[in-house]
Each structure stands twice: as structure tokens, then as C-alpha cells.
Amino acid sequence: MNAVNSIGVARPRIEGQAKVTGRARYAADKPMRDLAFGSVVVSTVARGRIRDIDVAAVKGMPGVLGVIDYRNAPRLNPEAGHFFGPDGGLQLLQDDVIPFAGRAVALVVAETLEQAKAAADTLPVTYDQEPHDTGFTADHPNARPAAPLFDGPEDIGDLEAELAASAVVVDERYHTPEEHCSAMEPHSATAWWEGERLQAIDSNQGPFFIATVLATLFSLGFEQVRVRTEHVGGGFGSKGMCGPQLVLATMGATLFRRPVRVTLTRDQVFLMTAMRPATEQPIRLGADADGRLRAIQHEPAFELSPLAEYIEGCTEPTKTLYAAPAIRTRNTAVPLDILPPYSMRGPGAAPGSFALESAMDELAERLGLDPLELRLRNEPAVGPVSGLPFSSRNLVACLRTGAERFGWATRDHRPRTRREGHLLVGTGMAATSFSVGAFPSVASITAEVDGTFTVIIAATDLGTGARTALTAIAADALAIDTERVRLRISDSELGPAWSAGGSRGTTSWAWAITEAAAQLRDQPRDPSRRVTVTVDTTQLLNDLPSMERHAYSAVFTEVTVDPATGEVRVRRLLGMFAVGQVVNPLTARSQVIGGMIGGLSMALHEEGVRDQVSGRHVNADFAGYHIAAHADVPDIEADFVPDYEPGIPFGIKGAGEIGNVGTAAAIANAVWHATGKRQRRLPIRLDRVVE
Amino acid sequence: MTDDTHGEIVLRVNDVTHRLLVDNRTTLLDALREGIGHTGSKKGCDRGQCGACTVLCDGRRVVSCLTLAVAAEGAEITTIEGLAGDGELRPIQREFVRLDGFQCGYCTSGQLCSAVGMLAEHAAGWPSAVTADVSPDAPAPELDAAEVRERMSGNLCRCGAYPSIVRAVLSAAREEVAG
Structure with a gap:
């Protein structure tokens, strides 16, 4: 069993060949006999009731098998939900009420894609419209405290006294718009019945969790539902929930008793699947003249829908990044007639850190201090709010190494001092954190008689490299070469497991695999017999001591600004990361670079625009909602500082979201450095920069 | 069955000739995916905005979601499935x-x-x-x-x-x- 370590070795993805030859099958790719296609019809009004759906008008159209609407849809269990209680977003086609523009009102099922689409486009739907409210503002009359399920309010020290005693106070307000996950694969599900058993192939971030929600929703036993999800074309949060495609495909399969495939169109992905809510974030920072923070106040508001509870936890980094004697945080929720928002890559921390790290840069400016030095002077010894020790905190290493590689030391901190021809040039930086941990999962490992090991866990690979990483982890845990590991993932039948989300996929799955491997190795072995060990990590996780556990990064960037056009271009982007032991440097680097590109896109491009008169999202496609393209993105530097999370097997941390966090603030700070004008509202559009 | 809304066409895909009955509205992308079973080409937006469906028609790149299948007759189409030679990655x-x-x-x-x-x-x-x-x-x-x-x-x-x-x-x- 002598094997070299596989963890820490850069390896191409296991499914790489399949993905470059077109053989990797995604949810909409599996050929099926007798397949019918469902096309979704969505509401065009933001609030009201359905007056009529004229099903007769399309029933005779070629190939149409039927229409499902609230009058004939299977009844759903109103108690079904995700992480925050019952979720009205799941209750599709249950009544005539329209809670937001883009809500599904009907599913047309036909023999072919073209026939389904033609009938869906034709289906006459009329509404009794009611006044809607989609106008987000922090001081909206319906604003209320956010549910305290996590990132609850904190209040330590005497905030007002510390602010009064501060030599410098920054008191500003930051805004971020609705943003959309925009995975390249539109949500697709195919559902069919095999006897009393519901089968589904679905694009999602966790087949086990999705299967439990689906079973609850349709009042089925869990053993009656199987959800598979072999290859997923990105998720970024939007596939963390039981999506409308799966609910509607299941209804279609149930009513028409044949396999039904529902693939959302791109505009429906915008209109119907999780988005990041708009935020408005007042911040006050108070500091002594030498830059030591006295007070941090961060009280963001975010929008949500009355259909589903949600918390955009913008103040999570605020509670842990910097030491201050007084820290006050509050999250406020503003219910509106909009698509229920949900987690998007770097939830809470991405918009929250834009506000906090922009405010820190403003504080450095007013103190006449190097923004890097300001961060270093406020490094906490323990959790600033919790008082708990840090399990590992290597932010300073990220800051110092990043600054050195970037050449930060020679920066003139005054704004608008660099010009190259007609361009203004500036640099900026930000520090970030993202919490790490693990959730209960079950893994089993079988020692086969041929000397290989079958490792089974209901993980998913959204493009994170999970297959490749878990294979390396299993190999090291078993002290064998990766060639002897056979990994099975992506199927709800493989047992309870956390989803690919919250930067907790790899840690959760690795923990279960590592523990199963340890127990297997402890057993007396008879090589002529198969032996299986199954482990559930629930109890192990309960025993993990409470500590401040986070990944960290420091982001540095250089931008050019054309003051005549307002165009901002990112010329350099460098991130140093402390993400625990790195399992696969090749794929981990890709992942954090991808996160930084998401942050660049958030900083400069992305904005879901809502027409307040109609309440509709008006740029629900890739022409109107631009995500960073090749030409927007420079070569990006990303590297890792030595780091090890002592509470988690192999010292690993999640790396999925930290890259996304911090980049927007670093770019906004660089734009200020170039132009002298603060950008407190994302995205940094041309009209906000042009002079 | 050929009528006002359907027609039989011949598509040359990766050096193979396919005879297909298609709805006249069928895009080249849907013909490849649903008609021929080449699901390597992806539908990311169906509006020519994302490029996931890009294939080569006579060596030139086209977005197959904005190309009607009936208009691709006579072209040599290359998809991801045909990029590699005999099992060797290019x-x-x-x-x-x-x-x-x-x-x-x-x-x-x-x-x-x-x-x-x-x-x-x-x-x-x-x-x-x-x-x-x-x-x-x-x-x-x-x-x-x-x-x-x-x-x-x-x-x-x-x-x-x-x-x-x-x-x-x-x-x-x-x-x-x-x-």
C-alpha cells in the first residue's frame, strides 16, 4: 500500500477527456425513448390573478399532449422548503395568484421541442392585474429585521461613544444590484415514473438534498424518489434548490405517464432561478489617527420575496475581519413582489465585502494611510465579536505576499496621479474572508477483491473538480494510488450528503471518505472477500470545537480608466489565498481565478434591471445582462499561502466562493485611485465614470 | 412525411451523411442534438449570445442555434464529436x-x-x-x-x-x- 501522496499534486480533471470530446452528458443530453418536451409559460405581470388560460386554443396544435396549469396540476405539499422553512417558490401551478413577473403559470407538453415551444408561445393567458411594488430601498416602509437564522444582529462595545472618540469617521452608503448566477447550462430536468418510483435526471448541486425536497413536495416517501445529476454545467448557487424545471417535469411525467423533459430558456433562467438580491449598505467606521479602528457599524438591507425567507448575510466578514472595541451589525429585509432571491456565489460576503472593503479604503484615504497598512494594524487576536480563537488565520500572509508580488510598496497613495496617454491608471486592494466548515455526510468504501476500492458518496461536480479532488483524498486516506480508487457520485441513492454549496462540499465529503477509509484500514483484511465500511459524520461534526474558521484572501488590481468614455479595464488582478491545504493546485487555482473573474464581472458589468412600471426584469438575456467575456479578462495571477485547517481532515478548506469575494471592492478602490471619484454603487458603469 | 411544415433533409456531419425529417423551424443545434444524437453541442441561450452551440460549417464557425437545419444542407458540418481524429485528441x-x-x-x-x-x-x-x-x-x-x-x-x-x-x-x- 505504499503510495505517494496524491493531495497537493496538480492533476487534470478525471472527466477532462469526456468534456473535450462532447461525450460528457449533462441533464438535457440523455437520449430517452418516448420522451415528451415541456415548455414553460411565465407570467408577464408582477402581481395579480390569472383571469383565464385558454387551453382550448392550443390543444389542437400539432403534437400537443396537454397543458398543466393550477386547475389540473398535482397538489403540492405547502410545507416543503429548503434551508429557511417552507418555500412558496416551490408551489408552482397551485393557485391563480401571481406573486412576481416570471412565475410559471403553465407547462405545455408536446411531442417535440418545436411543438411545445410553438404552443407555449401561443397559449393565451389573461390576468387581473394588481398594483405591485418592486422598488427596493433600505428605508422602505415594509422593511423588517432579517430572520436571525444566521448572520444575526451583533452589538459589542459602546458604538456611539467610540465613534465620538474617533479622530476620523467614514459614514457612507453602498449599493449592489440584483445579480444572476448565469451558469452556462440552463436548468433542465427529465422525469419519469418506473412503477411507483419517480426517476429524475436534473441539473442541481446536490442530488440527495434535491430528492428529499422533491419527495416532500409531492408527498412521496424518500425511497420513491431517485435524482441523478452526472455532469452539471455550473451552478453558482442557482442549482442549490429544487428548481422549477424539476417540479414541472415531475408534474408532466405524472399527468402524461411518460418521460417529460423541461429545460428552461435562458430568459426563464433569469426570471425563475435564484438571483442575488439587491443590497443597500450604510457603513460607519471610526478610527484613531494612527489607523486603529474604534468602531465598525454595518447595517445592510436586502430585498426578498414574501414567498420564501432568505438571509443575505452581508455582515459575516464584518464580524471577523478586523479588531474594534465596538462592532454593530444588523440585517434588514425588504419584502417585494420579486423572484425569491437566494444564494449566489459568495452569498452575503460578496456584496458585504464590497461595502466593508470600500469603506476601509475610504478610511485609509482620510487617514492618509496605506490601505494595506490599515488592514495590518487592525488584525485581531481572537474573533472580534465572538471572542473565539481562530482555527487558522493567514490573512497577513496573504496581504504581505500579495503586496510583494504586486509591487504595492512603490504605490503613490494619492489619487489621480498616474496617466498613460489619455488613460488614468490606478491600483487598489481588498482583504476578505469566507467561513469554512462541513456538514454531515455519509460515505462508504468497499475493498474489492481485485485490489481496487469503490468509494461512494452523493457528491456532485459542478465543475469544481470534485471528482478529481475526492479521488486524491480517498487515495491518500487509503494510502493507495489514485488508479485503485473508483469513485461513484451524483446520485441520491448513494446516501445522505451535503450539496456542492456554501464552500462546504469538498470538506463535508472528504471528511466522510477519510473516516470511512480509516475504519476500513483498521479492520482485519482477507483479500479474497469484499469488505464495505459506511460512515456518517454527523456525530464527528458535533464534536468539532467552536472556533472562528475561515478562508482568507487578499486581492490586488490595476485598472485603466478612459475618462472620455468611462470605460474601466482591469489590467492586472492578483489574489493570494489561504484556503487550507490545497488538494489539487491546478483545479483549485482555476476555481479561485474563476471566482475573481466573477468578482470582476460583478464590479464592472452585472446588473439585473427591473422596470418599476411593469415590475419586470428587462435585461433577461446575455445581450442585456453582460457577464465578463474573454476580452474583459486579463491574465490573472492567483496563488496560495501555506495554510492548514486543524479541525478538518487533511487540513482543507473550501475554495469555491472566496475568489468571488473582495474583487469588486479592490476594483472599485482602484477606480477611485485612478480617477479620484468613489464608486459606491455597482456595477461601475460607463455613465458613473465618464467625465 | 413531408408537408408544409416538415421536410426531409440531408446533413453532412463529421463526414457522415444523415437523412433527417425535420420540422422546418428546427435549428441546426436541435437537429444535431435531438435528430442525430450529437449532444456535445450545447444550448446555453438559444439566441446566439453565448457561443456554447458553436460548430464549424465548411470550416467557418457558426452559432448552430441561429442556423436553421434546412439551411445547413450541403455544408460540411464539424461538431465537437468530430474534432478528434481516430480516438486521438487533437x-x-x-x-x-x-x-x-x-x-x-x-x-x-x-x-x-x-x-x-x-x-x-x-x-x-x-x-x-x-x-x-x-x-x-x-x-x-x-x-x-x-x-x-x-x-x-x-x-x-x-x-x-x-x-x-x-x-x-x-x-x-x-x-x-x-x-
């Missing part, structure tokens, strides 16, 4: 794997077909928006990262694999064009 595919030019892989078929078409365009001397000298007798611009980024900007990648894709394209460029 250089650009090999470099995508080696340099991690993708994460989720959903845009990858489009990126690869687009890159092959783009390299041919460049080799033929076509300028791009970032080419400095666009005069008719100018030599072919040197293929650098800026040229690749500009020419590949019709292919979106939400995972953010762009830097690796550019490296992979540049690394494979010489072999691809020579081969």
Missing part, C-alpha cells in the same frame, strides 16, 4: 485538458470549435478589432493573448476559465494550424 483538446481550459465543461465544445475556426481565420490573414494594421496588404497579425481574447469573445464561460483557455489556444495554435 492538440487543442489535449491542451484544454492539460492546462485546465474549462471547469464545468458546458461551454467547452463551443470554445473548442470556435478556437479551431478562429485559428483558421487568423492563418488566412483576417484581422480582428485589436489588430493594429488592417490595411489590405498587411501581414497576418501575430497571434498573441489580446488577439485570442478578442477573437474568442463570442464564447462565454461563467466558470471563468478564460485565462486557461487563452493559454491552451496559444499553446496549441502552431500544431493546430500545421496539422
Whole structure:
């Protein structure tokens, strides 16, 4: 069993060949006999009731098998939900009420894609419209405290006294718009019945969790539902929930008793699947003249829908990044007639850190201090709010190494001092954190008689490299070469497991695999017999001591600004990361670079625009909602500082979201450095920069 | 059954002739995916905005979601399934794997077909928006990262694999064009 370590070795993805030859099958790719296609019809009004759906008008159209609407849809269990209680977003086609523009009102099922689409486009739907409210503002009359399920309010020290005693106070307000996950694969599900058993192939971030929600929703036993999800074309949060495609495909399969495939169109992905809510974030920072923070106040508001509870936890980094004697945080929720928002890559921390790290840069400016030095002077010894020790905190290493590689030391901190021809040039930086941990999962490992090991866990690979990483982890845990590991993932039948989300996929799955491997190795072995060990990590996780556990990064960037056009271009982007032991440097680097590109896109491009008169999202496609393209993105530097999370097997941390966090603030700070004008509202559009 | 709304067409895909009955509204993308079973080409937007469905028609890149199947008759169509020779990855595919030019892989078929078409365009001397000298007798611009980024900007990648894709394209460029 002598094997070299596989963890820490850069390896191409296991499914790489399949993905470059077109053989990797995604949810909409599996050929099926007798397949019918469902096309979704969505509401065009933001609030009201359905007056009529004229099903007769399309029933005779070629190939149409039927229409499902609230009058004939299977009844759903109103108690079904995700992480925050019952979720009205799941209750599709249950009544005539329209809670937001883009809500599904009907599913047309036909023999072919073209026939389904033609009938869906034709289906006459009329509404009794009611006044809607989609106008987000922090001081909206319906604003209320956010549910305290996590990132609850904190209040330590005497905030007002510390602010009064501060030599410098920054008191500003930051805004971020609705943003959309925009995975390249539109949500697709195919559902069919095999006897009393519901089968589904679905694009999602966790087949086990999705299967439990689906079973609850349709009042089925869990053993009656199987959800598979072999290859997923990105998720970024939007596939963390039981999506409308799966609910509607299941209804279609149930009513028409044949396999039904529902693939959302791109505009429906915008209109119907999780988005990041708009935020408005007042911040006050108070500091002594030498830059030591006295007070941090961060009280963001975010929008949500009355259909589903949600918390955009913008103040999570605020509670842990910097030491201050007084820290006050509050999250406020503003219910509106909009698509229920949900987690998007770097939830809470991405918009929250834009506000906090922009405010820190403003504080450095007013103190006449190097923004890097300001961060270093406020490094906490323990959790600033919790008082708990840090399990590992290597932010300073990220800051110092990043600054050195970037050449930060020679920066003139005054704004608008660099010009190259007609361009203004500036640099900026930000520090970030993202919490790490693990959730209960079950893994089993079988020692086969041929000397290989079958490792089974209901993980998913959204493009994170999970297959490749878990294979390396299993190999090291078993002290064998990766060639002897056979990994099975992506199927709800493989047992309870956390989803690919919250930067907790790899840690959760690795923990279960590592523990199963340890127990297997402890057993007396008879090589002529198969032996299986199954482990559930629930109890192990309960025993993990409470500590401040986070990944960290420091982001540095250089931008050019054309003051005549307002165009901002990112010329350099460098991130140093402390993400625990790195399992696969090749794929981990890709992942954090991808996160930084998401942050660049958030900083400069992305904005879901809502027409307040109609309440509709008006740029629900890739022409109107631009995500960073090749030409927007420079070569990006990303590297890792030595780091090890002592509470988690192999010292690993999640790396999925930290890259996304911090980049927007670093770019906004660089734009200020170039132009002298603060950008407190994302995205940094041309009209906000042009002079 | 041929009528006002359907027709039988012949598509040449990856050197194989396919006889198909298609709805006249069927896009080339849907004909490839649903009619022939080549699901490597992906539908990311169905509006020509993302590039995931890019295939080669007579060597030129097209977004197959905006091409009607009936209009593709007579063309030599190459999809991701036909990029590799006999089981061997071609250089650009090999470099995508080696340099991690993708994460989720959903845009990858489009990126690869687009890159092959783009390299041919460049080799033929076509300028791009970032080419400095666009005069008719100018030599072919040197293929650098800026040229690749500009020419590949019709292919979106939400995972953010762009830097690796550019490296992979540049690394494979010489072999691809020579081969």
C-alpha cells in the first residue's frame, strides 16, 4: 500500500477527456425513448390573478399532449422548503395568484421541442392585474429585521461613544444590484415514473438534498424518489434548490405517464432561478489617527420575496475581519413582489465585502494611510465579536505576499496621479474572508477483491473538480494510488450528503471518505472477500470545537480608466489565498481565478434591471445582462499561502466562493485611485465614470 | 412525411451523411442534438449570445442555434464529436485538458470549435478589432493573448476559465494550424 501522496499534486480533471470530446452528458443530453418536451409559460405581470388560460386554443396544435396549469396540476405539499422553512417558490401551478413577473403559470407538453415551444408561445393567458411594488430601498416602509437564522444582529462595545472618540469617521452608503448566477447550462430536468418510483435526471448541486425536497413536495416517501445529476454545467448557487424545471417535469411525467423533459430558456433562467438580491449598505467606521479602528457599524438591507425567507448575510466578514472595541451589525429585509432571491456565489460576503472593503479604503484615504497598512494594524487576536480563537488565520500572509508580488510598496497613495496617454491608471486592494466548515455526510468504501476500492458518496461536480479532488483524498486516506480508487457520485441513492454549496462540499465529503477509509484500514483484511465500511459524520461534526474558521484572501488590481468614455479595464488582478491545504493546485487555482473573474464581472458589468412600471426584469438575456467575456479578462495571477485547517481532515478548506469575494471592492478602490471619484454603487458603469 | 411544415433533409456531419425529417423551424443545434444524437453541442441561450452551440460549417464557425437545419444542407458540418481524429485528441483538446481550459465543461465544445475556426481565420490573414494594421496588404497579425481574447469573445464561460483557455489556444495554435 505504499503510495505517494496524491493531495497537493496538480492533476487534470478525471472527466477532462469526456468534456473535450462532447461525450460528457449533462441533464438535457440523455437520449430517452418516448420522451415528451415541456415548455414553460411565465407570467408577464408582477402581481395579480390569472383571469383565464385558454387551453382550448392550443390543444389542437400539432403534437400537443396537454397543458398543466393550477386547475389540473398535482397538489403540492405547502410545507416543503429548503434551508429557511417552507418555500412558496416551490408551489408552482397551485393557485391563480401571481406573486412576481416570471412565475410559471403553465407547462405545455408536446411531442417535440418545436411543438411545445410553438404552443407555449401561443397559449393565451389573461390576468387581473394588481398594483405591485418592486422598488427596493433600505428605508422602505415594509422593511423588517432579517430572520436571525444566521448572520444575526451583533452589538459589542459602546458604538456611539467610540465613534465620538474617533479622530476620523467614514459614514457612507453602498449599493449592489440584483445579480444572476448565469451558469452556462440552463436548468433542465427529465422525469419519469418506473412503477411507483419517480426517476429524475436534473441539473442541481446536490442530488440527495434535491430528492428529499422533491419527495416532500409531492408527498412521496424518500425511497420513491431517485435524482441523478452526472455532469452539471455550473451552478453558482442557482442549482442549490429544487428548481422549477424539476417540479414541472415531475408534474408532466405524472399527468402524461411518460418521460417529460423541461429545460428552461435562458430568459426563464433569469426570471425563475435564484438571483442575488439587491443590497443597500450604510457603513460607519471610526478610527484613531494612527489607523486603529474604534468602531465598525454595518447595517445592510436586502430585498426578498414574501414567498420564501432568505438571509443575505452581508455582515459575516464584518464580524471577523478586523479588531474594534465596538462592532454593530444588523440585517434588514425588504419584502417585494420579486423572484425569491437566494444564494449566489459568495452569498452575503460578496456584496458585504464590497461595502466593508470600500469603506476601509475610504478610511485609509482620510487617514492618509496605506490601505494595506490599515488592514495590518487592525488584525485581531481572537474573533472580534465572538471572542473565539481562530482555527487558522493567514490573512497577513496573504496581504504581505500579495503586496510583494504586486509591487504595492512603490504605490503613490494619492489619487489621480498616474496617466498613460489619455488613460488614468490606478491600483487598489481588498482583504476578505469566507467561513469554512462541513456538514454531515455519509460515505462508504468497499475493498474489492481485485485490489481496487469503490468509494461512494452523493457528491456532485459542478465543475469544481470534485471528482478529481475526492479521488486524491480517498487515495491518500487509503494510502493507495489514485488508479485503485473508483469513485461513484451524483446520485441520491448513494446516501445522505451535503450539496456542492456554501464552500462546504469538498470538506463535508472528504471528511466522510477519510473516516470511512480509516475504519476500513483498521479492520482485519482477507483479500479474497469484499469488505464495505459506511460512515456518517454527523456525530464527528458535533464534536468539532467552536472556533472562528475561515478562508482568507487578499486581492490586488490595476485598472485603466478612459475618462472620455468611462470605460474601466482591469489590467492586472492578483489574489493570494489561504484556503487550507490545497488538494489539487491546478483545479483549485482555476476555481479561485474563476471566482475573481466573477468578482470582476460583478464590479464592472452585472446588473439585473427591473422596470418599476411593469415590475419586470428587462435585461433577461446575455445581450442585456453582460457577464465578463474573454476580452474583459486579463491574465490573472492567483496563488496560495501555506495554510492548514486543524479541525478538518487533511487540513482543507473550501475554495469555491472566496475568489468571488473582495474583487469588486479592490476594483472599485482602484477606480477611485485612478480617477479620484468613489464608486459606491455597482456595477461601475460607463455613465458613473465618464467625465 | 413531408408537408408544409416538415421536410426531409440531408446533413453532412463529421463526414457522415444523415437523412433527417425535420420540422422546418428546427435549428441546426436541435437537429444535431435531438435528430442525430450529437449532444456535445450545447444550448446555453438559444439566441446566439453565448457561443456554447458553436460548430464549424465548411470550416467557418457558426452559432448552430441561429442556423436553421434546412439551411445547413450541403455544408460540411464539424461538431465537437468530430474534432478528434481516430480516438486521438487533437492538440487543442489535449491542451484544454492539460492546462485546465474549462471547469464545468458546458461551454467547452463551443470554445473548442470556435478556437479551431478562429485559428483558421487568423492563418488566412483576417484581422480582428485589436489588430493594429488592417490595411489590405498587411501581414497576418501575430497571434498573441489580446488577439485570442478578442477573437474568442463570442464564447462565454461563467466558470471563468478564460485565462486557461487563452493559454491552451496559444499553446496549441502552431500544431493546430500545421496539422
